[in-house]
Amino acid sequence: MNRERNELRATLRQKFPRNRGQLLPALHYLHHEFGYLPDWAMEVVGWHLGIPSSEVYGAATSYTELRIRKPAEHVIRVCTGLSCWMNGGKRLLAEAHAVLADGGVQDSFTLEETPCAYICGVAPVAEIDGELRGRLSEGKLSAIIGEVSS
Numbered sequence: 001m002n003r004e005r006n007e008l009r010a011t012l013r014q015k016f017p018r019n020r021g022q023l024l025p026a027l028h029y030l031h032h033e034f035g036y037l038p039d040w041a042m043e044v045v046g047w048h049l050g051i052p053s054s055e056v057y058g059a060a061t062s063y064t065e066l067r068i069r070k071p072a073e074h075v076i077r078v079c080t081g082l083s084c085w086m087n088g089g090k091r092l093l094a095e096a097h098a099v100l101a102d103g104g105v106q107d108s109f110t111l112e113e114t115p116c117a118y119i120c121g122v123a124p125v126a127e128i129d130g131e132l133r134g135r136l137s138e139g140k141l142s143a144i145i146g147e148v149s150s
């Protein structure tokens with residue numbers, strides 16, 4: 001772990017000047033590198049930027065695109081923006097919960113809600129393992145979950 005911390009410190013020194021304005025860029029960088037924000041890495045960012053851990057954590061938990069827990073093998077993000085919600089997003093979310101529970105595969109999936117993905121014209125939308133899919137129905141989403149989990 002110390003090696004990882006030292007490597008991250010060196011990287012942060014190269015990429016991010018030591019000022020508070022770099023907090024969000026640094027958190028996005030971590031998220032891209034790890035797929036989430038590990039506690040230890042947020043501590044290192046706080047140390048590097050001179051920001052208390054509580055503030056780093058507060059910023060990390062204020063943005064829906066930042067995840068503070070390690071995701072499961074597969075990630076489903078159902079858009080809950082207005083257009084999607086009005087066009088079946090609520091049903092998609094309920095279906096995803098039901099399919100994952102019925103299939104006993106919850107441990108393999110992280111199910112999240114996400115704000116507008118800016119492709120409202122093909123609502124309702126979900127992102128499955130980083131790929132945006134539009135014009136989804138409950139049946140299509142169930143089939144995708146089945147394909148991904150097999």
Ligand code: FES
Nearest residue numbers: 079081084117120
């Ligand atoms: S509301 Fe879902 S893509 Fe815009």
